Amino acid sequence: MIKAVRGTRDLLPPETTLWNFVESAVRDVFRAYNFQEIRTPIFESTELFARGVGEETDIVAKEMYTWEDRGGTLSNKFGEFLDWAEKNRGSTGPINTPKIVDEYFTAEGWKGQSLTLRPEATAGIVRAYIEHKLGDRGLNKLYCIGPMFRRERPQKGRYRQFYQIDAEIIGPPSAGSESPARDAEVLEMLATLLDRLGISGWNLELNSVGCPKDRAAFNEALRKALDPVRDKMCVDCQRRAVTNPLRVFDCKVPEDQPIIDKLPRISQFLDEGCRKHFEAVQEILTKVGVRFSLNDRLVRGLDYYTRTAFEFTHGALGAQNAILGGGRYDGLSEALGGPAAPGIGFAIGEDRLVMSLQESTSAEGVVKKPDVYVAPLGAGMDGEAARLARELRRHDLVVDLGDENFRLKKSFEAATRAGTKYILIVGENEVKADAFALKNLATGEQVSVPRAELPRRIQE
Ligand code: AMP
Numbered sequence: 484m485i486k487a488v489r490g491t492r493d494l495l496p497p498e499t500t501l502w503n504f505v506e507s508a509v510r511d512v513f514r515a516y517n518f519q520e521i522r523t524p525i526f527e528s529t530e531l532f533a534r535g536v537g538e539e540t541d542i543v544a545k546e547m548y549t550w551e552d553r554g555g556t557l558s559n560k561f562g563e564f565l566d567w568a569e570k571n572r573g574s575t576g577p578i579n580t581p582k583i584v585d586e587y588f589t590a591e592g593w594k595g596q597s598l599t600l601r602p603e604a605t606a607g608i609v610r611a612y613i614e615h616k617l618g619d620r621g622l623n624k625l626y627c628i629g630p631m632f633r634r635e636r637p638q639k640g641r642y643r644q645f646y647q648i649d650a651e652i653i654g655p656p657s658a659g660s661e662s663p664a665r666d667a668e669v670l671e672m673l674a675t676l677l678d679r680l681g682i683s684g685w686n687l688e689l690n691s692v693g694c695p696k697d698r699a700a701f702n703e704a705l706r707k708a709l710d711p712v713r714d715k716m717c718v719d720c721q722r723r724a725v726t727n728p729l730r731v732f733d734c735k736v737p738e739d740q741p742i743i744d745k746l747p748r749i750s751q752f753l754d755e756g757c758r759k760h761f762e763a764v765q766e767i768l769t770k771v772g773v774r775f776s777l778n779d780r781l782v783r784g785l786d787y788y789t790r791t792a793f794e795f796t797h798g799a800l801g802a803q804n805a806i807l808g809g810g811r812y813d814g815l816s817e818a819l820g821g822p823a824a825p826g827i828g829f830a831i832g833e834d835r836l837v838m839s840l841q842e843s844t845s846a847e848g849v850v851k852k853p854d855v856y857v858a859p860l861g862a863g864m865d866g867e868a869a870r871l872a873r874e875l876r877r878h879d880l881v882v883d884l885g886d887e888n889f890r891l892k893k894s895f896e897a898a899t900r901a902g903t904k905y906i907l908i909v910g911e912n913e914v915k916a917d918a919f920a921l922k923n924l925a926t927g928e929q930v931s932v933p934r935a936e937l938p939r940r941i942q943e
Pocket of ligand 1: 641645807831
């Protein structure tokens with residue numbers, strides 16, 4: 484038997500109903516904040532993530548699905564070469580070999596390209612922002628929903644293909660993209676969304692990771708503090724201590740935690756501008772009544788974050804307790820070769836959001852059961868039943884449709900399994916009378932209802 488690949492899974496009904504429920508609430512809430520959808524490709528050039536997310540992050544260093552892609556370009560180039568050779572057959576001129584090699588065999592297309600399944604959405608969205616000059620439109624409020632891929636060790640709440648709901652506010656500084664009001668707006672929107680979904684017991688953890696200037700001083704202090712202790716740490720931290728000390732805070736190894744707890748914190752290194760920005764974010768959140776706690780260990784696993792960084796956690800999730808995370812990335816666009824485009828965004832782990840939702844809501848509770856099961860009875864009745872079902876569906880009723888080859892008992896069983904309230908019998912006598920036997924499966928009550936009255940009777 485061929486099974487789904489490790490770390491991937493099928494989302495089956497009725498659970499998919501919860502996913503749809505989440506996504507439609509997300510679209511409604513985001514709409515109220517004037518966000519619009521963007522859909523970017525699922526794979527991008529590897530360089531985008533290396534430059535955007537950071538070479539030293541776990542995501543780029545260990546978790547990406549990357550491959551060398553040649554696609555059609557190899558044969559295209561070879562085809563072009565053959566065309567050229569054909570055209571020049573018998574030519575007596577000198578053959579410029581280096582030029583041919585350069586043109587047909589070492590050109591970009593021929594060399595192939597390193598591609599990667601997207602491990603996160605922000606880098607792709609910022610790439611699209613730059614490519615399509617979205618900054619010309621002023622402030623962009625964008626969201627996207629889709630699968631991400633990371634080669635992590637699978638466990639409950641951690642998959643190799645997982646889904647994120649991602650939103651970004653990005654634009655030129657002149658459009659106010661740097662303002663702490665945008666950070667607070669994004670955080671307030673998230674609180675509204677979680678409340679709307681009925682997810683209670685979330686905790687917003689907030690930090691400021693400063694700007695590159697603060698970061699340089701902080702990294703220096705970290706390096707110094709790590710120097711005497713790094714030998715006692717895990718191999719990853721030993722490497723991080725040298726290459727990118729900030730990433731030590733991503734470490735999950737229990738033995739390293741007492742050491743990490745004693746390290747300097749970014750909060751001590753924030754410059755005046757970053758401190759003021761962070762205070763303003765907190766002030767607005769307090770004003771709008773969004774509760775939060777400060778956590779100056781929170782640095783998030785991606786290099787591009789500046790200033791505000793945050794996570795929403797939920798008790799019911801166990802070890803993988805972060806439902807969502809995000810932050811500001813004021814230098815990302817420039818790091819990717821674009822214009823200055825400060826931004827703030829987040830990614831909700833949809834798998835985990837659905838898991839927390841399952842605490843309070845069962846998929847069965849959200850699923851809309853069919854209103855009626857239309858049961859054709861006897862040869863030639865499939866067409867009549869289909870016609871009736873079509874009429875009823877036009878009245879927004881959810882209709883399940885049977886098969887004329889089913890005996891009545893089998894139709895009742897199918898209707899019961901589908902969980903419908905009514906079964907509607909379509910037999911020859913009913914069609915002649917243009918009135919149909921409608922039976923309430925819960926009470927057993929059966930009445931004959933004229934065709935025109937059926938939608939109203941079923942809706943009751
Ligand atoms: P990140 O992009 O790492 O900031 O992650 C944002 C959110 O995505 C996390 O808070 C998780 O809810 C979710 N997430 C990240 N990695 C995984 C994974 N491997 N499986 C399921 N959810 C994930």
